[in-house]
Amino acid sequence: MQLFKDFINGIWNENPIFRMVIGICSALAVTTAANNGIAMGMALTFVLTCSSILISLLRNIIPAKVRIPCYIIVVATFTTVVDLFMKAYFPSLYEVMGIFIPLIVVNCIVLARAEAFASKVGPVRATADALGMGLGYTWAITLISMIRELMGAGTLFGYHIMGEGFTPWTIMIMPPGAFIVMGILVGLMNMITRKPVE
Amino acid sequence: MAKELFFIIIGSIFVNNFVFSRFLGNCPFLGVSNKTETAIGMGIATTFVLTMTAVAAYFIQNYVLAPFGLEPFLQIVSFILVIASLVQLVEMVILKVSPALYNAFGIFLPLITTNCIVMAVALLIPMNNYNLIKSIALGLGAGLGFTLALALMSGIREDLEFADVPEALRGPAIVFITAGLLSLIFLGFTGLVPLA
Numbered sequence: 001m002q003l004f005k006d007f008i009n010g011i012w013n014e015n016p017i018f019r020m021v022i023g024i025c026s027a028l029a030v031t032t033a034a035n036n037g038i039a040m041g042m043a044l045t046f047v048l049t050c051s052s053i054l055i056s057l058l059r060n061i062i063p064a065k066v067r068i069p070c071y072i073i074v075v076a077t078f079t080t081v082v083d084l085f086m087k088a089y090f091p092s093l094y095e096v097m098g099i100f101i102p103l104i105v106v107n108c109i110v111l112a113r114a115e116a117f118a119s120k121v122g123p124v125r126a127t128a129d130a131l132g133m134g135l136g137y138t139w140a141i142t143l144i145s146m147i148r149e150l151m152g153a154g155t156l157f158g159y160h161i162m163g164e165g166f167t168p169w170t171i172m173i174m175p176p177g178a179f180i181v182m183g184i185l186v187g188l189m190n191m192i193t194r195k196p197v198e
Numbered sequence: 199m200a201k202e203l204f205f206i207i208i209g210s211i212f213v214n215n216f217v218f219s220r221f222l223g224n225c226p227f228l229g230v231s232n233k234t235e236t237a238i239g240m241g242i243a244t245t246f247v248l249t250m251t252a253v254a255a256y257f258i259q260n261y262v263l264a265p266f267g268l269e270p271f272l273q274i275v276s277f278i279l280v281i282a283s284l285v286q287l288v289e290m291v292i293l294k295v296s297p298a299l300y301n302a303f304g305i306f307l308p309l310i311t312t313n314c315i316v317m318a319v320a321l322l323i324p325m326n327n328y329n330l331i332k333s334i335a336l337g338l339g340a341g342l343g344f345t346l347a348l349a350l351m352s353g354i355r356e357d358l359e360f361a362d363v364p365e366a367l368r369g370p371a372i373v374f375i376t377a378g379l380l381s382l383i384f385l386g387f388t389g390l391v392p393l394a
Contacts, residue, residue: 021370022225025314029221069282072311076275083274099321102274106314108225175219176382183367183374191366 003128010132016109017140018189023109026100027141028178034157037145039093040100041138043086047078047104048137049130052118056126059119071114072105079105109133140185147181148172203335205391210339213390216315217347218381223315227347228373230306237352238345239303245341247285247310248319252337254280255320256330269324277320285311315340350380 014020017027026044030036051074055062062070083101086094094101104110113133118126149155152173154162162168171177216222223244230240258276263269268276289307293300310316319340323333354376363372 021228024228025221025224028224069279072278072282073275076278080271080274084271099318099325102321103222103314103317105274105278106312106317108312111312171382174385175221176378176385178221179374179378179381183371183376183378186369186374187364187367187371190369190371194366 003125006125006128007132010129010134010136011139012136014133015136015140015189016133017137017144018186019193020112021186022112023107023137024182026103026107027137027144028175028182030097030100031141031145031148031178032152032173033096033149033155034142034146036093036096037142038138039086039090040097041134041141043082043101044104044107044109044137045131045134047075047082047107048110048113048134049127050078050081051075051110052113052126052130053123055114055118056121056123062119067119068111068115071111071119075110075114076105109137144178144181144185147185148177152177199331203331206332206335207339207342209391210336211343211346212384212387215343215347215384216318216340217344218377218384220318222318223313223344226309226313227344227351227377228370229309231348231351231355231373234349234352234356236306237348240306240309241341241345241348243303243306244310244313244315244344245338247281247288247307248316248341248344249334249337250284250288251281251316251320252323252333253330254284255323256328256333259324264324273321273324277317281316281320282311315344347380351377354380 010016016022017024023044026040030040051071054074055071058070058074079102082104086097086101113130117129121129146156149157150161151169152171154160154166154168169177172181210216214220217224217227226240226244231237255277258280259269259273263273263276285307289300292307319337322328322336326332328336351373355373358372358376367375
């Protein structure tokens with residue numbers, strides 16, 4: 001039950017993108033097409049889960065004073081793994097995402113979960129939390145990228161959806177579109193989850 | 199050479215502003231753009247660290263990583279460690295040299311380690327094969343662009359506090375939409391300098 005709570009927390013209540021609004025650089029930058037959104041989400045989920053497990057296992061060994069540099073090294077190691085893996089097996093995706101794969105190392109979500117959660121609980125709960133947060137991040141940026149791709153290019157996962165007469169809103173796949181879609185989605189999320197005023 | 203440097207600096211301040219068109223450093227951009235005073239303090243501290251990081255990244259890349267063939271797998275780890283220790287060093291030096299300055303922007307320094315602009319500048323230098331002077335220009339330009347973005351945003355946010363924003367959009371949502379409009383304005387600079 002506790003595990004399920006930890007898992008759901010990241011997906012909805014404390015969704016990193018829409019509720020906590022952290023780690024948004026990559027969420028805005030790579031979301032020009034739905035495929036990129038999913039790939040980025042999976043890359044981050046991998047780094048987040050692996051580093052949460054390792055940090056949770058090492059939580060009694062790492063001295064409190066130098067904990068942040070220790071966390072950073074753990075995160076950097078797994079980021080390097082993802083970086084080399086993507087470069088080798090998905091070169092075209094890697095080309096599009098540019099420096100945002102290596103930049104997972106400074107993504108606030110990973111460090112925030114390490115500091116706030118993984119360093120305090122056992123590896124099982126840390127895994128549940130990391131998977132939840134990773135999935136929460138993935139669905140959020142996939143949604144953003146689907147909206148941007150559909151409006152900006154008229155396609156979804158590369159397939160044409162809009163009819164022949166559709167003029168793509170090029171602005172949506174340019175930087176301003178990312179900020180505006182993000183703002184509207186955060187606003188919608190606030191509206192949905194707002195507690196009724198008594 | 200002078201022309202190229204000018205292009206790098208102007209390019210990273212206006213045309214490819216790190217916040218508005220490259221989406222880097224958005225977390226501190228949202229976090230500290232409440233008040234103009236703190237925003238400018240953060241901007242200056244970041245510019246300082248960025249310029250020093252550019253120099254450090256250049257030397258590490260060309261004198262340690264590349265000659266020993268460590269580049270593919272140690273680049274991320276070594277850059278992030280250098281940035282973290284550099285920030286710590288700057289903090290210690292400022293505390294010793296000028297406590298007044300430390301009080302002014304000391305609290306921002308630990309935050310800079312996780313600012314993605316710093317890591318991005320370090321990674322962009324080997325990617326573009328910049329020499330030392332160009333690296334410094336990139337660091338400086340990125341810092342000034344970040345400061346400009348923060349200063350603009352904080353000015354707008356100070357006024358937004360008195361505006362009648364729909365309830366659901368209060369907080370980060372309206373900041374994103376404002377940033378979108380600012381980003382639209384920055385698109386107007388496209389073509390100001392030829393692409394590198």
